[in-house]
Amino acid sequence: MSFIIRGRVWTYGDNINTDIISPGQYMSLPVEKQAVHAMEAIDPSFSEKVQPGDILVAGHNFGSGSSRETAQMVLKHHRIGAIVAYSFARIFYRNSINVGLPVVEMADTSVISEGDELEINLLEGKIINHTKGTEYKGTKLPEHLIEMVKLGGLEPYLAKKLGIS
Amino acid sequence: MGMTMSEKILAKASGQANVKAGDIVWVKVDIAMMHDLLGPWLVDGGFQRLGGKLFDKEKVVVVSDHCTPPATVQQADILKFTRDWSRDQELPYYYEFEGPCHQVIVEHGHVRPGRLILGTDSHTCMAGGLGAFATGIGSTEMIGVLLTGETWLKVPETIKVVWDGRLPHGVYAKDMVLKTIKDLGHAGATYQTIEFSGSAISELSMDERLVLSNMAVEAGAKTGLIEPDHKVAEYLRSKGVTEEIDMISSDEDAAYSRVLYYNASELEPQVACPHEVDNVHPVSSVEGKAVDQVYLGSCTNGRISDLRIAAQILKGKKISKNIRCLVVPASQHIWMQANKEGILDILTEAGCIVNMPSCGACGGFTSGVIGAGEVVMSSSNRNFRGRMGSPKGEVYLGSPAAVAATAIEGKITDPRKYLPKEVMV
Numbered sequence: 001m002s003f004i005i006r007g008r009v010w011t012y013g014d015n016i017n018t019d020i021i022s023p024g025q026y027m028s029l030p031v032e033k034q035a036v037h038a039m040e041a042i043d044p045s046f047s048e049k050v051q052p053g054d055i056l057v058a059g060h061n062f063g064s065g066s067s068r069e070t071a072q073m074v075l076k077h078h079r080i081g082a083i084v085a086y087s088f089a090r091i092f093y094r095n096s097i098n099v100g101l102p103v104v105e106m107a108d109t110s111v112i113s114e115g116d117e118l119e120i121n122l123l124e125g126k127i128i129n130h131t132k133g134t135e136y137k138g139t140k141l142p143e144h145l146i147e148m149v150k151l152g153g154l155e156p157y158l159a160k161k162l163g164i165s
Numbered sequence: 166m167g168m169t170m171s172e173k174i175l176a177k178a179s180g181q182a183n184v185k186a187g188d189i190v191w192v193k194v195d196i197a198m199m200h201d202l203l204g205p206w207l208v209d210g211g212f213q214r215l216g217g218k219l220f221d222k223e224k225v226v227v228v229s230d231h232c233t234p235p236a237t238v239q240q241a242d243i244l245k246f247t248r249d250w251s252r253d254q255e256l257p258y259y260y261e262f263e264g265p266c267h268q269v270i271v272e273h274g275h276v277r278p279g280r281l282i283l284g285t286d287s288h289t290c291m292a293g294g295l296g297a298f299a300t301g302i303g304s305t306e307m308i309g310v311l312l313t314g315e316t317w318l319k320v321p322e323t324i325k326v327v328w329d330g331r332l333p334h335g336v337y338a339k340d341m342v343l344k345t346i347k348d349l350g351h352a353g354a355t356y357q358t359i360e361f362s363g364s365a366i367s368e369l370s371m372d373e374r375l376v377l378s379n380m381a382v383e384a385g386a387k388t389g390l391i392e393p394d395h396k397v398a399e400y401l402r403s404k405g406v407t408e409e410i411d412m413i414s415s416d417e418d419a420a421y422s423r424v425l426y427y428n429a430s431e432l433e434p435q436v437a438c439p440h441e442v443d444n445v446h447p448v449s450s451v452e453g454k455a456v457d458q459v460y461l462g463s464c465t466n467g468r469i470s471d472l473r474i475a476a477q478i479l480k481g482k483k484i485s486k487n488i489r490c491l492v493v494p495a496s497q498h499i500w501m502q503a504n505k506e507g508i509l510d511i512l513t514e515a516g517c518i519v520n521m522p523s524c525g526a527c528g529g530f531t532s533g534v535i536g537a538g539e540v541v542m543s544s545s546n547r548n549f550r551g552r553m554g555s556p557k558g559e560v561y562l563g564s565p566a567a568v569a570a571t572a573i574e575g576k577i578t579d580p581r582k583y584l585p586k587e588v589m590v
Contacts, residue, residue: 015441024528042550061355068202068203069305090356094303144189161313
């Protein structure tokens with residue numbers, strides 16, 4: 001995972017839950033087929049319009065509900081660069097860090113508009129809006145997770161811990 | 166300063182005398198639970214790349230419940246993978262076709278007070294109803310747990326939710342938890358434990374306590390805990406547990422982030438309306454809403470006491486001609502008990518369909534998903550858009566009694582109408 005992410009914004013509201021991101025009825029399909037249905041309940045054109053590196057910006061409680069990592073899998077399949085939200089549900093936040101999907105909390109995401117170009121520094125918790133020429137403060141990565149993120153997620157971190165190359 | 170139940174369990178799991186909310190601790194896991202849909206088929210790649218050796222097979226429990234019985238070839242493939250993997254790993258505890266994992270691990274004695282239980286499902290928190298610290302994790306995190314038996318956790322703060330008084334007739338634990346979630350909000354307990362206590366909680370049966378802990382995550386909580394008492398001890402003994410039981414409790418001077426007080430005697434039946442679990446209203450405000458299907462079951466409310474209540478209401482009656490009523494007992498054990506008591510006959514004669522114990526339509530997986538424009542009244546735990554099938558469908562949540570009464574009228578109905586005082590439970 002890179003510590004600097006730059007991409008174009010798609011905005012969403014509050015409570016984007018895991019049934020919206022990864023509907024249960026498609027979870028047994030291969031990830032590329034699941035990914036077609038990502039977010040379709042609220043944004044049917046999602047899978048066609050998003051481009052690699054795009055950033056999702058949302059309100060409260062992003063990723064609430066299930067522990068399904070298929071939510072991260074479909075977003076990673078679309079090569080979403082990062083998610084910025086006012087707050088995240090606990091398991092979603094943890095899973096995202098474990099699989100190397102950058103997530104940043106920020107006090108008021110409503111100041112960011114669809115189409116804005118953002119640059120996020122995960123270590124400093126700094127978010128630059130190049131379109132608006134402004135800068136916001138986001139949360140920094142928790143101290144104890146920096147090494148895991150530097151290595152690229154939980155699996156490489158475990159490999160190092162277990163002495164497996 | 167004393168410790169909460171969460172702090173005590175995580176102190177023990179991390180080998181320390183004291184921990185406090187906010188501490189990051191490395192903990193040893195007592196039970197690692199996976200189900201078919203978020204288990205071996207997603208975990209195996211990373212698990213094998215990192216050596217493929219389980220930390221302790223006695224502590225790994227796998228339950229196939231989401232893809233049972235398989236509705237598609239893909240589900241059948243996942244089920245087969247799960248079964249084969251569990252056999253290849255020589256797991257002593259693999260269950261399939263027995264019911265939803267949360268109920269199965271309780272019934273088989275894996276859940277005990279004071280244990281730390283991590284599972285690849287958000288409703289793993291249900292085990293907190295017996296006083297275990299139990300929470301959901303993702304599949305990647307499970308890889309680490311399977312290999313090392315450890316992970317890191319942040320010790321959560323605790324919100325204490327006190328329910329005193331006596332529940333009126335026709336009002337149940339489901340109504341208590343919906344009211345609590347309404348007040349906390351669907352993210353109001355994020356990163357925190359909800360500890361349920363008070364005289365109304367002590368009065369609840371094991372079946373009913375599990376409803377509260379099951380739905381703690383619907384307020385965003387990490388787990389939902391209830392202090393174990395003689396009912397928990399008797400339940401575990403009845404399941405063949407002979408070891409000493411850790412009757413853990415929070416200290417009198419433990420620190421809580423927030424305390425909510427309720428008088429159970431003032432509670433009415435509650436309904437969670439689409440499309441969020443905190444969109445809760447008294448049943449009176451949604452009465453008359455026409456439904457296409459009712460769903461009585463799930464790990465939340467498919468236990469024997471739930472089926473008994475539904476049978477009381479439906480005995481000698483017929484469900485509305487306009488709807489389907491699906492009954493899904495929460496385990497094979499419950500199915501057999503209901504059969505013995507004549508409950509399945511009563512429900513079937515009323516026009517219900519009894520399905521096999523599984524996660525079924527609750528999560529939109531098998532047997533009874535809904536189409537566009539269809540409305541469901543369900544005793545399950547989540548009503549998100551698209552949860553039970555079409556994103557253009559609607560899901561309402563209520564108690565088993567409210568679900569059964571709704572089945573009779575074909576529209577959302579106050580269950581008290583069908584529960585005369587003399588059969589109150």
